[in-house]
Amino acid sequence: MERPPSATTSKMSITGRRDYGMKFIADMDDLASSTINVGSHGQSPLNGSHDSVKIYEGAPYWERQTEVTNTRHDEEDDIDEGCHPFWTSWWDMIRGMGLIIAGALKIPFTIGHGLAKALHFTPTLYNDTTVRKWFLITGFPSGIVAAVQAFLYGLLDGCTDWFVLPYKVARKEGFLGFFKGFLQGLGSIVFKTPADMSTTTVTFVTPKAPAPPGQPDISYAPDYDKWQARAARRLKEGNLPTTLPEGFPAQLKGDLVWEGETVADTYDWTYVLNDEQLNEIDRAVGHFKGLGLSLGHLTAETFPLPNLHAELRRLSAELHNGHGFFVIRGLRVDDHSREENVIIYAGISAHIAAQRGRQDHKYNGQKADVVLSHIKDLTWSQNNGSIGSPAYTTDKQVFHTDSGDIVSLFALETSAAGGASKLASTWRVYNEIAATRPDLIHTLSQSWDMEVFEKADKQYVERPLLYHFPATDSSPERVALQYGRRYFVGFGALPRNSNIPPISEAQAEALDTIHFLGEKYCVNTDFQKGDIQYINNLAIFHARDGFTDTLEKRRHLLRLWLRDPENAWPTPEAWKYRWAQLYEGVTPEGQVFPLEPFIRSAGNKGR
Structure with missing residues (x-):
């Protein structure tokens, strides 16, 4: 379709939602189904085709079908369906005034x-x-x-x-x-x-998710006083194990044991790209685009970095056998299109960890292997009633891990205020708990009922959060942690399912303990625009401060879940089912890289 004379980079729909990334405004007759030619390197969000990208605009507002995308909210569907746009416009204006007042x-x-x-x-x-250190404020x-x-x-x-x-x-x-x-x-x-x-801020905005019957007094927002009271009560009751589970070490040692206040004294985690390396990256972008392949074909071979490759492999070794995290700094985000930034991100990452994990199984309501997700506040364009994950809000994200071996984040833009990225050593926290509360090591290493937020035959799985790797001839003794607090207490529109057994008092204390010890021993990586942060997701857990956006400056991160077969730690037997969901069957042709933010199924009430 030919580009018309007037062009824009975004358009506002009648509901007040802005559709970013539009490079043109088509005639009204073409909006129902239009195709944009993006050259031979483009990709369809559904099938990986490199000929075109489909833009699903739909029919006029009052004639739309429900569930146009997997981010649409049922409540708004009820309001829209059967209504003339004159009346729905009044609803939109009321919502707009509410957003203005809340922002003010x-x-x-x-x-x-x-x-x-x-x-x-x-x-x-x-x-x-x-x-x-900056003060911890939760309300x-x-x-x-x-x-x-x-x-x-x-x-x-x-x-x-x-x-x-x-x-x-x-x-x-x-x-x-x-x-x-x-x-x-x-x-x-x-x-x-x-x-x-002047120190005062509120870091949790999303209303508290209701607790199921029998659940301890605990929510997504950690409460220090409740944690201390629960710990004192349980210690007073007694009958707690005083020794560690069989085989677990009394203390872990090595580079993975660090504290935020001192780690910078011995480890410089920021790798700053120089002009020569940035030019090499630009040449690799041109090389890949010239191949005419879909984005799923991004590899170390199709995105060649002959000089930078050795450094990236060294950083992968640091990730797995060193301090467990690093930041690549200096990418020129504003010099590239959104698609080119995705190419750069996935291309560099391919030299660090070759496998990309599946973050969602559908996109736009159809089956897909979505390997790229966006971390951005979507409450301004989505009713809060559909969001069940803090990733799509301005709320503080408490300490947690993602899924898989490596989690990586690429900062396309930072927030106007707040939003600090915090990392903590799982091993340092383990050592503290092992020395002071060995009973909680028992709790963390036993089976937990972890909710499955996506549609499944069973809405929860049983598995431990903490796993022990005995030393072998080729690897040292290790422990690994995998957990997300919201899977046990809920968040926003996705409260814990009442059909799942409630967590115990011991588990509630364990969740608070690892969070507050994470706060105690964390480091702020000073995440900047153009940074890519890589984390060993088995040995490091992370958090994010609450933040505030403005119309001109909105925090926007891209995320990849990665695995490096050459350096990867063994996968615990209890976690193999999840690793299979992430990494098995992901083909170059089936990979989808959405260029615009959307709510993943696991964080979406309308899933």
Whole structure:
């Protein structure tokens, strides 16, 4: 179809949803079914064909069929069906006003939080290493507590630094260091106290999912006080195991045991690409596009990086046998189209881990092997009633793992405020629990009833969250953790199914314990636009701070689930069924790389 004279990069539908990525506006007669020629390197979202990409626009609003895509919400269908657009437009205007009011209420919190954080970390710019970690806030009550603590700590730290820093810096740098330390101390009073006076933010926005009958008092948002009370109560009751399960180590050692406050002293996890490497990546994009293959054919051979390849293989070894994570920095996102950024992301990743995992089994209502997903707030375009995963909200994501060996995230854009990416060492957390609460190692290594959010014959599976690998001739002793909190307590529109047995008090305590120890020992990777973050998903678990977007700046990540057959850890027997779902039967021809955000079946009430 020929491109008409007027063009745009997006269009707004009558419901207020914006369809990004449109490179033209077709005539109305063509909107029902149109095809865009994207060249020989394009891909159909359904069948992997490289001739064209189908854009499913549908009939006029009031004549649409239900379930156009797997992200449409039943409640809106009920409102739309049979209604004249004149009346539905009033509903849209009411919803729009609601979004405007909700956004306006967030503005003072967002500005205050951003200002507080900027002032809080300003002393690090002049090498002040005494700045405290950012405060954990899970709601308004904890925000008030954090604000009081922050003010007191800020006042104490500022006054202390004014007296201590001149002495400390003078010892290192001599007479002139005394004056340098004096100025640094003065800066601490100026920045730390007002910064910490302003510390307040709310990190959970989505309404709490209702608990099924018999479920302990626990929700997706961890509550520190409830955790402490539950732990004290269970310890008082007694009869808890005092030794570790047979075979489990008292302590793990190695590079995978690290703490957020000190890991940067010995490990630089950021690999910054230089101009020569970036040019090599651009040449690889041109080479792949010239092959005329669908995106599922992206491999180390079809995306050649002759000079960078050895470094990427070294980083894969670091992922599996070193510290378990790294960040590739410097990709020029704005210089490329969305499709080219996907090619770059999958192409680089193919040198690190050759296998791409299946993240969804359908797309646009049809069977598909979806290997790329988008992590983005979709509450502005989707009714909250359909979203059952924090990945599609601005909420804080608590500590968890994804599925499979490796989880990777590519930042196309960061948020206007918040959204820090946090990583924690499973091994460091294991060592803490093993030394202080061996009974919880029993709990984590026993069978749990884990909900299956996608449609299945059985809505839950039984498996342990923690697995032990004994040492062999070729590999050291290891433990691996795989879990997501929402699979046991629900989130948003997907509460825990009442037909699934409730979790126990011991399991509730275990979930809180690994989360709060993750917070204690985590590192912030300073995720920036153009970064690709790779995580050993068996040895590292991760979280995300709540964040705020603006119309101009919306946090948008791409995600791949990967596996490197050369370096991969053995798959525990209890987890093999899940690995088969991820990696078996995924062919180049069947792989789908959606270029626009959508809600995966596992996070969608309308699945």
